Amino acid sequence: MDLQKIKENICKTGFKLEHEIASILRTEGWILITNRYYLDDHEESVREIDILAYKCRKVSGIPVYTAIIISCKKSESNYWALLSRDIEINDPNTNWQPFKGYSSDNATSYYLVQPDWEENYHNRMIKMCPGIFSPPEVDIFAFQEINKEKSTCQNDKNIFNSVTSLMKAQAYELNILNTSNKNRKKPVVYQFNLISVIDSELIRLKFNNDEILASPIESEDYLSKYILNKKESTSRIKFITAKNFKEKIKEYSTLHIENAQLIEDLNKEFFKDIIQSHEKTRVLLQDFREAIDKHLWSPYYSTTKKALNLENIDITWNQKTNEAAIELDEPREIVSALNDDDTCIRAAKKALLEVYKYTGDVCFEEALIF
Structure with missing residues (x-):
């Protein structure tokens, strides 16, 4: 058993690279899920993604990932x-600013x-993370692996x-x-990013006329357009050389701070003068009806001798x-009695x-039924 050769051959695979990338991420404070498997229902096969890294910060009671x-x-x-060409920034068929994320927080989902x-x-x-969000310099339309010795095209x-495993x-x-x-x-917010790390050299081949x-x-x-589950979508994939990854990942740590600050700002903006916005109050109307049922049911019955009808309750601004x-x-008689209680x-x-x-004054009013 030649252990030295075994080690040398392992280093020729991507496992050593994966370990090095994971070590850089951990040093930068990212939590890792490695070798995560998922079912590719299109090809009916099980696939593996090398690394899923995340950071989490709670703002306004909302975990932001x-x-x-x-x-x-x-x-x-x-x-x-x-292989690339000049970008057409005004191309109506290309989304140069894709966002991939998820929110179960009503305030964030509103935006x-x-x-x-x-x-x-x-x-x-783009102000704090230009390396992540600046428009692409070129429009990539194809890939090729090029043999280092012969400079011949291999395949893609x-x-x-x-690319496909990331998407x-x-x-x-x-x-x-x-x-x-x-x-x-539970309210939670996620924002996703895709990175393809290559332990080799990257070459840009830009086609410019002839x-x-x-x-x-x-x-x-690379802005990747694809159709998954019969829906067309676009994702941004960043190709990075392994030797440049340590420097590039720092900006993603900045991004996490900015994501958390954004959600906190949106939360404050959403609830500012919210009762004066019918569009915003509708977002939380079902939650409000449940809260009314919890807090008002007993005093309402004591005052009116009737059960509270939640379906017709609404909130507005006088x-x-x-x-x-x-x-x-x-x-009117019941509404007046409630206001006096x-x-x-x-x-x-x-x-x-x-x-x-909301911490201001409140009154009960007759609903306008049309």
């Missing part, structure tokens, strides 16, 4: 060549579904596998989050009195504070 899915490849005999969310997110993050199999692993993680009942009940410009690079951004107004589908008013304030973080 910044996650990086990483593919590690090593090639002693081949360069990785990325994630806005049509300008991706643009606003990138515009904010390893590069293609790296499918990300889709798998997002699907788990979207279908998990456990996470739906000439091809070749240059060595340490990193490159501009004349500058206070929150709880609308009820009840006659301090216990009912206190119960309503508890529900408003619990759900909307």
Whole structure:
């Protein structure tokens, strides 16, 4: 048994690279899940992703996760060549600012579904993390492995596998989050990033009219368009050489800090004057009705001798009195009795504070039924 040769041969595989990348991540404070398996339902096979790294910070009671899915490849005999051309920044068929994330927090989700969310997110993050969010310098349209000795084209199999494994692993993680009942009940926010690490040289082959410009690079951004589960999507994949990974990963630590700060800022913005925004109050209306049922049911029954009908309860803003107004589908006499009862008013304030973080005055009003 030649143990020295065994060690030398292992070093020629990607396992040593994977260990080195994991060590850098741990030193930088990332928590790792390695060799994570997932089911590729398209090909009906089990796939493995090399590293899933994440950091978590709780802000406003919400755990915010910044996650990086990483593919590690090593090639002693081949360069990785990325074939590219000039980008068309105004191309209507290309999303140059993709965002991949998940939120079960109602306040954050309110912003994630806005049509300008991706643009606003990138515009904010590019200030502190330009290396991650600056527009790609080129538009990559193909890959090739190039033999180091003969400079001949081989194929794109390893590069293609790296890209597809990252995209499918990300889709798998997002699907788990979207279908998990456990996470739906607890507010949580995730933001995902994809990195392909190559322990070899990266080459940019840029096609410019009739000439091809070749240059060595340490990193490159690739906007990958794909269809998964019958849905078209775009993800940003960053190719990074192994020797440059230690420096590049520092910016992702900065990104995590910025992600947490963003969620905290959005939370404050969402609840600021929330009762005056019907669109925002609707987001939490079901939670408010449940809180009203918990706090108001008993005093309501004591005052009216009737059961509380939650379905017709709504929340609005009384501009004349500058206070929150709880609308009820009840006659004027009952509404007046509720307003005269301090216990009912206190119960309503508890529900408003619990759900909307509102601390001002409140009254009951007759609902306008159309």
